[in-house]
Amino acid sequence: MTELENERKEMDAIKELIVEGKIDDAVQRIAQYLNQTMEENYIDALENIIETISTLHGGRTVIRFLIENNILDIPGLIENLSKKDPLLRYSFLLLLKDICENEGDLFLPYSENLLISDDPNVREANLQLLIFMAGGEKLDVEQQSLIETIASKLNDEKEFVAEKAIQVLKLIGKKSPSVITHILTEYAKNYPEKEDLKKRIDLILKSIVTVERIEEIVEEEAKEAETEEKIFKEESDLKKKKIELKKEQLELKEKVQELEEKAIEKKEKALKIKKELLEEKEIELIEKAREEIKIEELEKSEEEILDKKLELKKIDLEIEKKKLELEEKEKELEKKAILEKEKAIKLKEELIEKEKQITNIELELKQKEIKRKEQEIINHETKKIKERFEEEKHGE
Template sequence: MEENVGKSTEIKSIEDFVKDGRIDDAVHLIALYLGDSTEDNYIDRLEDIIELLLSLHGGRIVLRFLIENIIIDIPSLLENLSKKDSVLRYTFLLLLKTICENECDLFLPYSEDLLNSEDPNVREADLQLLVYMAGGDNVFDDESLIKNIASKLADEKEFVVEKASQALKAIGKKSSSLVIKILTDCTKEISDLSENEDLKNKISDVLMSFVTIETIEEIVEAHEKKEDRLGIEESEITDKELALRKKELEIKKKKLELGEKEKELEEKAIKEKQKVLRIKEELLEEETKLSEEEVTAIKLPKKKIPKKLKKVESMLLDKELELKKKDLEIKMKKLELEEKEKALEEME
């Protein structure tokens, strides 16, 4: 009895603080009130606080502050609720409905972690809060979160599957395009697995709940636009491929032409070298011949030759040597001219 009187006094004081705008005092007293609770009466006390705050003008501001500053710890609360009987759990979750609808951003940050909880009761409770959140004016655009919810359609616990289906249907009313995209992708991934027929049926059931004729027309139109865009892109790619093939052929042709020209130049260079070698051989032969003649002239026995004849002979020999020398010079000049002409041709 004393406990009930004390409790009523604390609740009355909190109410007065909120009404008077003494938010800090109200928060401080609520923290003390919840801190003094036991495991057995914590949920009851929390329920009293939430009911009171939701009924008061300015109470939502206080409740928001309590959740943001983890005086009311949502993840721990859901963990605690999972150990209670289902009636108490559902009753308390229903108490959070209004704040979920109006203060969605307070609960969304915890949603993905709670969906991955090992406790199926926590997963179900989180999905129920998501149903409430979707029931307000909130539009879900978090693809990762919706994919996570969709994955619960394959949960090992049937009651979690049912709640995931409800959550997707609720979210799909305002975010149908995103939900359709995600569920369609899921269907494609499992299309070849006959053992997942039940999952495919669950996905179809969710889609049928919010897919209207208008939605289907939008999807078809979007699909047609996508096909048109892909067709244009395909055509552009084909044109680019043809242009590349054409360039490749031109490059190959130029390479062949260059190869042939290089071959011709090499053959020409070989011929020139052969020509130079022949001239050098001729010069060498001439030099050798002259040397032999000189040696022969030295070896021949000296005859008494008249001085006049000697002089004529010497003059003739000098003339012959001079002519041969000039002939060699002319050949060398011709060779130089040919090499210069060749260099000019290559430059052109």
């Protein structure tokens, strides 16, 4: 089987999976196919895949999955395309037109970085994709930083890149003329000496700002001016109201303070009156109490005396009981003291006995020591006598 036949067979298998709705299987099959493809044939293989699946129902979904899962690497793809001749490059980019118009959000995140590539072919290819994206109905390219980067390509050293930038900005300008007008006007201010740039910007602005649009802009500006005046009036009115409210607030605070002071005065007066009434009542109550106490004292004095006498007798009895208890405790303590003394005497006797025993032992030891020394002396003398005897014997 030839290489071409193998390729057709592979494409048919991928197509069949997509038709059957097996999107994940199709993505996996494409990934395997691309991994097995040689680097020099990568673009051709990718072109075959896109041609095969882009028109199929579900094909666009497969391409989305390929991009989202980095199987189809957009920056890498465009860099590889830059190595091809312009005709082949453009024909391949045309295959991506439908996807860019309908799935532009897949490509947009890479656009800004690709626009600042050192390779002019990469910059041009990316601008072409942006033309497709801007021409679509489903995506509005309104990111200011991206538009500013595109605007910077009007100043590109390569004419073909600048031309693509003009096309992109014209398309974006049709949908967002005020944004493009503002960005390009500001950008032109940075390069007042560059006539070519000025001409390019004028060309873009003329294409997006028609007579009707000019009238609309004038109307918008008039409306903005009216709105600003209204806002200014409203702000000044609000400031006046704020000042008035502050004055009213101060007046209210002063009134509140006055009322609080009056309330305090009234409270103080009320307290004084209460104190006076309480003092009067207290005096009356004290006098009544004294009178009642006197009567009660007279009535109860005799009974209290008897009660006190009884209490005193009870106290005397308790004292006697405690005295007896103390005496008993003293006796017990005396008994214990006697016992302790007896124990001490016994211990002393035991100590004396032990001291006697120790002295006896010491005497015995001394006697033994004396005997030992005497024996040593005897032995020494005996030895000397023997030695003399031996010497005399040898002398004879």
